Amino acid sequence: MMPELNERGAATVAVLSDMDPWEANLVLNLRLWCEGSSGQSQVWNEYRNALPGEHATHECHAFETLVRxxxxxxxxxxxxxxxxxxxxxxxxxxxxxxxxxASEGHLNDAALVATLLMGPARAEHVALLAGQVGTCARKIGRRPPHSKPQAAQNVVRLH
Structure with a gap:
């Protein structure tokens, strides 16, 4: 039996409390970003509060580009x-x-992992972006505020 399209990728495989804090924060930022403009504003604010000026803008733009x-x-x-x-x-x-x-420097492996989500044509580019995002996420390493903003397209929310 084939799973429904919306079920694929939905299986619970971990809990946030068992992850490194920076990884849990990365998941939360991904969720916020995909919720829409209100969540994206929260992510931008986190970067602005955690990093100085132009560095915050540059790093949040990298996160945005990776997710998009x-x-x-x-x-x-x-x-x-x-x-x-x-x-x-x-x-x-x-x-x-x-x-x-990617942030540990295993770019070939990261590009291979990227192909689980997307086609291989952009996997190397995504791995490079992911390395930058991961390096910054490790520095920030704190939880963002929670909210329920508008949903982004091409993303299914389970519960």
Whole structure:
């Protein structure tokens, strides 16, 4: 039996409390970003509060570019959980693993992981962006505020 399109990528594979703080924050920022403009504002504010001036703008732009590239190039809609949900879905875990591997310097492996979410044509570019995002996320390493902004397209929210 084939799973429904919206079920693919939804399986709970972890919980936020078992992740490194920077990884949990990365998941929360992904969720916020995909919620829409209000969530994106929260992510931008986090970067502004954590980093000085132009550095904050540059790093948040890298995060934005990474998420937009993955979402726009995805094989199917990216599945995520609600901002306040404590579990981590498979797609969210793939995103974290991609960023972790890339920020540890394993760019070839990160590019391979990227192909779980999207086609291979942009996987190398995504791995490079993920390395930058991961390096910054490790520095920030704190939880953002929670809210329920508007939803982004090509992303399915479970619970």
């Amino acid at each position: 590239t993955i979402v726009s190039s995805a094989h199917r809609p990216l599945v995520r959980h609600q901002v306040g949900c404590s579990c981590v879905g498979a797609d969210e875990a793939v995103f974290v693993n991609l960023v972790r591997m």
